[in-house]
Amino acid sequence: MAELANIKKDDDSMPIFPINRGYIKRKKFYNGIAVFFAVMAFIIGAFPVFHIIYKAVALGHKYLNxxxxxxxxxxxxxxxxxxxxxxxxxxxxxxxxxxxxxxxxxxxxxxxxxxxxxxxxxxxxxxxxxxxxxxxxxxxxxxxxxxxxxxxxxxxxxxxxxxxxxxxxxxxxxxxxxxxxxxxxxxxxxxxxxxxxxxxxxxxxxxxxxxxxxxxxxxxxxxxxxxxxxxxxxxxxxxxxxxxxxxxxxxxxxxxxxxxxxxxxxxxxxxxxxxxxxxxxxxxxxxxxxxxxxxxxxxxxxxxxxxxx
Amino acid sequence: MAEQNEIKVEVKNLNFYYGNYHLLKNINLYFKRNSVCTLLGPSGCGKSTFLRTLNRMNDYTEGAKLTGEVLIDGKNIYDKSVDVVELRRNIGMVFQSPNPFPKSIFDNIAFGLKIHGIKNREFIVERVEKCLKYAGLYDEVKDKLHKSAFSLSGGQQQRLCIARAIATNPSILLMDEPTAYLDPASASIILDLITTFKKYYTIIIVSHNIQQAGRISDYSGFFLDGELIEFDEAGNFFTRPKDKRTENFITSRY
Structure with a gap:
């Protein structure tokens, strides 16, 4: 890689490591997947609750007084x-x-x-x-x-x-x-x-x-x-x-x-x-x-x- | 050896074990009445553990075992007849990080009086004021005594802890690196306090900071790997240490 060429072998300075652009793309992708699953998990978990409330209200609403x-x-x-x-x-x-x-x-x-x-x-x-x-x-x-x-x-x-x-x-x-x-x-x-x-x-x-x-x-x-x-x-x-x-x-x-x-x-x-x-x-x-x-x-x-x- | 009535605390053949670890090895030393003594040493050398044996704070540590004697005013505090509550009333302790209780500034100090059965409101108010004045905090907090102690800065919190520690009328103050987490200005205030407190209390301080220790001590001790390497008057200790290891430490080679 181009960046690697900058590193001199017998130099005392802190070597610069090459930036892996592919990895940055990948880690952003994985982050997106994690967020997606977290949101899905919440929706799947919350759905029954809202469904129960909806059903119960729909059926029993005329007694809710x-x-x-x-x-x-x-x-x-x-x-x-x-x-x-x-x-x-x-x-x-x-x-x-x-x-x-x-x-x-x-x-x-x-x-x-x-x-x-x-x-x-x-x-x-x-x-x-x-x-x-x-x-x-x-x-x-x-x-x-x-x-x-x-x-x-x-x-x-x-x-x-x-x-x-x-x-x-x-x-x-x-x-x-x-x-x-x-x-x-x-x-x-x-x-x-x-x-x-x-x-x-x-x-x-x-x-x-x-x-x-x-x-x-x-x-x-x-x-x-x-x-x-x-x-x-x-x-x-x-x-x-x-x-x-x-x-x-x-x-x-x-x-x-x-x-x-x-x-x-x-x-x-x-x-x-x-x-x-x-x-x-x-x-x-x-x-x-x-x-x-x-x-x-x-x-x-x-x-x-x-x-x- | 100093004269008998000058000695406040005397430690004889003290050994402390935690499980299989031999943390303190045959410690012998004494602290003179109304003096400031600093105990120095690198991290993990047992100096904090040693400090905690002086007011039996290690009592609740499971797996801890202690042999030897700690005499305060000539009486062994590990004797069965000694009441730990009364012992700790007589020994104030200040910890490394300021640890005020989640209470108001006033109640933090009043707590020490209440737990010893003092109910007289006037006495408590007067005492709280006095303790805050002793700790040099009164002018800064007199308008907000009933605010939470957490509203104070780190240095003020530590002085509140000192005020709290002297509320119960102790004769000994133990301090476990009291300035470790403070900025230099706050630390300096506390060091000045310690010097003036000498009149009233026998003060034993654990410290990392050689420079601070040199500034306030009358006596100094050096701990290494659970052993007391050297104990001497501060003048000799800091200028003419007898042991090579002490010299290495105070010239910062550890």
Missing amino acids: WRFISTLPTGFPIGAQGGILNAIIGDVYLIVIASIFAIPLGIGSGLYLSLFGKKRTNTFLRLLNELMIGIPSVVWGIVGFYVFSTNAGLGFHFGFSALAGGLTLGFIMTPIIALLTEQAVNQIPAGYIEGALAMGATKWQATKSVIMKAALGGIFTGILLGIMNIIGQTAPLLFTNYYNTGLPTGITGPGGAVGDLAMLIFIYIHEPSRILHIKAEAASVVLLFFIFAVDLGLRLINYLTRKFL
């Missing part, structure tokens, strides 16, 4: 008239119960894994935690059934109720929060922790006032993912709460069961009734909005706590 989400189901078969208030209220019950159980437990486990435990036991516990995330929800349903609903387990016998269902959903939420908490704490600069310890803080003092605050964003993501995950669950509720067409009178025993959007969709789709099928489609749109609202709400809380704490 205030009456639908503010009245209880009535008529025959039940739900043919009225709305889905029972399921929305029930979801609030389940989320609150699951969160009360899972958030402290998950954050505690995550902190233990990242700060307090021994290295070797932690490797085992981390594996266990990942395994728990992978356990199918129907298995959690059976576990919840034995532990909380029947007389056979630890003596709770809450029956088919919001408490039994919520705690079972809490089982699903806990390892997710634990994982995200651990990762969030591990990303905190070591200087925060060392700085606090060097001043004579105990590990708990350092955790409480320095680490938790720095890790808050990650912990919130964990809570968010946990709640997103349980909102759509039906299998754990089949054995622990099932479904209530009215409002609960308590959270345990008879009358303690609650409605749930995912269960409502599951049940309505199984009924031989055209109206219920359409209402199930409308309910799925409501469920999507419900998830969206919870997401926004938690993000807002996250933003506000970061700003004002």
